[in-house]
Amino acid sequence: MVQIVSGPKGSGKTKTMIDYANDNNANHEGEVVFINDREKYRVKLDNQIRYINVEDFFIDDPKVFFGFLNGVIAENYDITTIYIDNVLRIVNLDNISQLESLFSDIRKLEDKYSVQFVLSVCAEDSEIPEFMKPALS
Template sequence: MVNLLAGPKGSGKTQKMMELANEQVKACKGNLVFLKNSHRDTRGVGFDIRVVCMDDYPAINNADEYIGFLYGMYSSNLDLECVFIDGLMKHTGINLEDVPGFITRLKQLSAECGIDFYVSLSAEKDSLTGDAYEGCTFLN
């Protein structure tokens, strides 16, 4: 399942993502990973959640490499149950035009591996239309 949290920059998406992750980790039987752009503001994430800062992986600079990174995370940890991706468009060269293709591939990865994804996007919810978003849950 792919869950989306959309809104303009500064609308509190990161705080909401951290709250959701802290709630979700209690229900998860497997592992939960929280991907964010930098090491800043990680104190709000529970100690039992693995935080990965994408600044530590500067070679990942497009949607294909990001999807490969996610497959690599799963292949090294088959107990991976939930992945939170905070601020997707900050991590790499992914822009709003790339998001539908990325979401389509994320839905495929979710179905293949049984991972629930939670993704925050700096975009208006109304701009996220089309086939790629069918089957996604909007959290706002």
């Protein structure tokens, strides 16, 4: 199941995601991927974690990002977990409710390829739409 890390800006979501990824990498088999749109977090991750800075690519909406995720998985079927930090900013959306289609598509990838997704969103728990509530961590 897709897992959500939520909280207001500055609440430590990225640090939590980095800690999760590092712990996951140390305790599990398979490949771990961390996706962000900032280069500065690369040094905080274990060097065995594949870090992808999406600013290097031409991602401007949820459908393009979904295609990108398909390519990441197609390139390496050993991926077990993909962390996506600040998904709203990556896909250029202003409102968390606009993530419903992408969230549904990510669940399809999760089911088909047995890849776990952990997403961070800048929102209070009370702002999380119903379609995401089961994924709150």
